[in-house]
Amino acid sequence: MGKVWLVTGANSGFGRAITEAAVAAGDVVVATARRVEALSDLVAAHPDQVEALTLDVTDIAGIEATVRDVVSRHGRVDVLVNNAGRGHVGAAEETTDAELRSLFDLHVFGPAALVRAVLPAMRARRSGAIVQMSSMSGQMSFAGFSAYSATKFALEGFSEALVAEVRPLGIKVLIVEPGAFRTSLMDNTGASEEIADYAETVGPTRRMTRTAGGAEPGDPARAAAAILAALNAEPTPLRL
Numbered sequence: 001m002g003k004v005w006l007v008t009g010a011n012s013g014f015g016r017a018i019t020e021a022a023v024a025a026g027d028v029v030v031a032t033a034r035r036v037e038a039l040s041d042l043v044a045a046h047p048d049q050v051e052a053l054t055l056d057v058t059d060i061a062g063i064e065a066t067v068r069d070v071v072s073r074h075g076r077v078d079v080l081v082n083n084a085g086r087g088h089v090g091a092a093e094e095t096t097d098a099e100l101r102s103l104f105d106l107h108v109f110g111p112a113a114l115v116r117a118v119l120p121a122m123r124a125r126r127s128g129a130i131v132q133m134s135s136m137s138g139q140m141s142f143a144g145f146s147a148y149s150a151t152k153f154a155l156e157g158f159s160e161a162l163v164a165e166v167r168p169l170g171i172k173v174l175i176v177e178p179g180a181f182r183t184s185l186m187d188n189t190g191a192s193e194e195i196a197d198y199a200e201t202v203g204p205t206r207r208m209t210r211t212a213g214g215a216e217p218g219d220p221a222r223a224a225a226a227i228l229a230a231l232n233a234e235p236t237p238l239r240l
C-alpha cells in the first residue's frame, strides 16, 4: 500500500518536485497551497494519486480542519512535508515588526500547528515521518537575511527537540537544509530593486540567480529524490 503524504506549498519549487517524486513512487499526495489552481495539471495527470486542497499555513484553524479531513478520509498521514515558505531580503534596521511576524507565522507557527495536528494519528499508528524544510540559512546567516534566517533558526530549534520527542514513538523527523535552488522563492521578497540586486551577489542567492535557466545545479527534483531516499534509509539521517 502506498503512503499518504500531506505537502504544503505543493504547487511550486520543492513542494511540487516532492509531490511528483512521491507520485512516481506510487504514493498518494494531498497537495496543498493557497493557489490551488496551479496544481490542476498534476491532479488531471494523476487523479487517483493527487488531491489538491487549498491551505494557507498561516491559518491555524484551517490547518486543524484540513488535517482532520485528510485523516478521516485517508485514515492516516504517513508523511507531512512542512515546505511552504517565501524569501525575504532586507536590512535588519528596515525590517518591520509586521514583516518579521508574518515570516514567523509562515515558517514557524504554521509548521508547528501542522506537527501538532498530525502527531496524534501518527502516534496511534506508531509510524510516520515529518520533513521540515529549513535552509542553509537555518545554520548560518548573511547580511540582508536577518528575518528569513531568524525564522529558519527557530524552525531548526523546534525540529531538533521534535526529533528527540518522537523518535521513541516510531516517528521520523528529517530536517532539510538546502543551499540555493532554482524555484520562485526569491521572486516576491518585497525587497527594493537595489536590495534585490545586492541579494544576487551574496551567499544563498548567488548560485540560484547565476544558474537560472541552466540544467545543473539547483534543480529541485534532485532535492526531492534525495529526500525520498533519506526517508527510506535506515537509520533516517537527522539532516539533509
Ligand code: NDP
Binding pocket: 008, 009, 010, 011, 012, 013, 014, 015, 032, 033, 034, 035, 036, 055, 056, 057, 058, 082, 083, 084, 085, 086, 087, 106, 133, 134, 135, 136, 177, 178, 179, 180, 181, 182, 183, 184, 185, 186, 208
Ligand atoms: P517557491 O516559491 O517555489 O514555493 C513556495 C511555496 O510556498 C509555493 O507553493 C507557495 O504557494 C507556498 N506558500 C507561500 N506562502 C504560503 C502560505 N501562506 N500558505 C501556504 N502555502 C504558501 O519556493 P521554494 O520551493 O524554494 O520554497 C519551499 C521551501 O524551501 C521554503 O520553506 C523555503 O524557505 C525553502 N528553501 C528554499 C531554498 C531555495 O533555494 N529555493 C533554499 C533553502 C530553503 P502559494 O503562494 O500558492 O500558497
